[in-house]
Amino acid sequence: MARRAASLLSHWSSRVFSVELDGAPTYFAVREKRRGEDAPRVFDAVRRGDRCFSVLVWSSDRVRSARFHAQLKDRLLGRLPAGCRLSPMSSFLPNVRDSLIKGYFLKADSPSSSPTERLLRDFSQRDPLLVCSYLNPDNDQVWTQQLWPDADRDGTPRVLYVVPSEAPQEHPSTLNLINSDVFYSFEEAQAVLKQCGDIIPEAASVLELLPSRAEARSEPDFPVIVVEGLDATGKTTLTQALRDALGAALLPSPPRCLSPWRARFDQEPPLIRRAFYALGNYITAENMRQEATKAPVIVDRYWHSTAAYAIGTALSGPPSSLPAEGSEVYRWPGDLLQPSLVVVLTLDGEERKRRLRNRAQGETEEEQQLDHNHLFRLRVEEAYHRIRGPACVTVDAGPSADQVLQQVLLLIRDKCQL
Numbered sequence: 322m323a324r325r326a327a328s329l330l331s332h333w334s335s336r337v338f339s340v341e342l343d344g345a346p347t348y349f350a351v352r353e354k355r356r357g358e359d360a361p362r363v364f365d366a367v368r369r370g371d372r373c374f375s376v377l378v379w380s381s382d383r384v385r386s387a388r389f390h391a392q393l394k395d396r397l398l399g400r401l402p403a404g405c406r407l408s409p410m411s412s413f414l415p416n417v418r419d420s421l422i423k424g425y426f427l428k429a430d431s432p433s434s435s436p437t438e439r440l441l442r443d444f445s446q447r448d449p450l451l452v453c454s455y456l457n458p459d460n461d462q463v464w465t466q467q468l469w470p471d472a473d474r475d476g477t478p479r480v481l482y483v484v485p486s487e488a489p490q491e492h493p494s495t496l497n498l499i500n501s502d503v504f505y506s507f508e509e510a511q512a513v514l515k516q517c518g519d520i521i522p523e524a525a526s527v528l529e530l531l532p533s534r535a536e537a538r539s540e541p542d543f544p545v546i547v548v549e550g551l552d553a554t555g556k557t558t559l560t561q562a563l564r565d566a567l568g569a570a571l572l573p574s575p576p577r578c579l580s581p582w583r584a585r586f587d588q589e590p591p592l593i594r595r596a597f598y599a600l601g602n603y604i605t606a607e608n609m610r611q612e613a614t615k616a617p618v619i620v621d622r623y624w625h626s627t628a629a630y631a632i633g634t635a636l637s638g639p640p641s642s643l644p645a646e647g648s649e650v651y652r653w654p655g656d657l658l659q660p661s662l663v664v665v666l667t668l669d670g671e672e673r674k675r676r677l678r679n680r681a682q683g684e685t686e687e688e689q690q691l692d693h694n695h696l697f698r699l700r701v702e703e704a705y706h707r708i709r710g711p712a713c714v715t716v717d718a719g720p721s722a723d724q725v726l727q728q729v730l731l732l733i734r735d736k737c738q739l
């Protein structure tokens with residue numbers, strides 16, 4: 322832990338900081354203070370006289386960091402004085418993978434800054450937090466950042482100038498996607514659940530259900546067809562109709578054996594939750610392999626869902642903020658069985674909502690977010706289309722259920738010689 326802190330601090334001046342102030346990201350860096358120089362303005366959205374702080378989560382234990390970050394907002398809001406405003410914040414080394422650390426930027430009204438300061442000092446001594454305070458001593462928008470001595474540990478307060486920085490080319494969260502949000506091997510996902518063992522007892526039960534190891538191995542005897550799409554695009558309807566039309570086996574994903582643990586892992590931060598879903602795919606792959614010795618196999622969601630939802634959640638903004646097409650984040654895990662065909666159902670937003678209303682059954686929290694957040698839905702759909710290895714074939718799910726079935730049957734006959 323101490324070594325990671327030392328390396329964090331030694332690269333501190335190379336870091337870029339990002340704060341969502343009034344809905345727009347402000348990027349800034351810090352550097353040594355030069356005497357007598359006019360520093361540029363940075364925090365236009367911060368009122369004169371406001372006292373600011375940043376609280377960033379850092380720990381070499383990634384499970385601890387992820388869980389601590391997930392609780393941090395509530396913990397801060399529960400104890401901070403009224404009038405203190407929180408904005409999401411992150412810090413990263415440009416182009417350095419896994420360098421992103423996350424936390425919050427706090428604006429405290431001047432009169433109430435002392436209790437905030439006391440509380441943060443208390444937090445920084447007990448918790449895996451790196452706290453900085455921001456001052457504009459001359460009240461002219463020239464900001465300085467001070468790493469608190471107790472965070473710096475060598476006893477010398479470091480006072481740095483805050484200077485504007487350019488927006489990075491890629492969304493900063495892209496730096497930590499691989500093996501934190503999306504897992505590209507059985508071992509990587511399994512390692513997260515093993516690490517959770519002492520804090521989430523259910524992890525042991527999930528680990529027991531896993532195959533001893535994973536490998537993509539040879540093609541199954543019968544074709545395996547995966548149906549993907551956002552909630553209410555008609556996956557259940559289509560997969561059942563395909564099962565009946567082809568005399569196929571129908572597999573749900575995540576697999577049924579994980580049902581007792583799903584709600585538990587849905588409460589966890591992305592690192593743990595996504596590892597759980599990633600492992601579910603390896604169980605599904607074993608089931609696919611077995612069933613495909615006897616008949617065609619239809620699967621309701623698989624790797625495309627796991628990766629596209631994870632990418633769409635980790636990033637923000639319009640689909641243009643996603644990693645570019647061809648990026649390694651869209652690759653297929655080398656040890657995961659590839660289906661013969663992946664069909665993605667797409668549906669006009671209004672029709673999807675109408676079907677959701679008609680069905681009126683419980684949505685996952687993530688699915689509710691899809692409804693409330695149009696951009697999130699667009700990001701997930703775009704990520705679906707960028708995933709490679711098998712790429713997906715898009716089918717318009719707007720026509721009647723029978724027409725959609727006939728179209729997909731044609732595709733299967735064409736691509737899988739069935």
Ligand SMILES: Nc1ncnc2c1ncn2[C@@H]1O[C@H](COP(=O)(O)OP(=O)(O)O)[C@@H](O)[C@H]1O
Nearest residue numbers: 552553554555556557558676680720721722725
């Ligand atoms: N092609 C279709 N045309 C009209 N309604 C449909 C069609 N396919 C499915 N539905 C209806 O839309 C709702 C959502 O379909 P469902 O198969 O449950 O979607 P998913 O499994 O993707 O969430 C259901 O009420 C279903 O009867």
Ligand SMILES: Nc1ccn([C@@H]2O[C@H](COP(=O)(O)OP(=O)(O)O)[C@@H](O)[C@H]2O)c(=O)n1
Nearest residue numbers: 552553574575598622623626627630685687
């Ligand atoms: N193979 C899978 C299947 C589901 N999932 C997750 O499960 C959620 C959707 O599951 P669901 O059971 O609500 O889907 P529907 O088939 O009901 O639309 C998505 O939010 C994904 O995050 C996954 O990550 N990987």
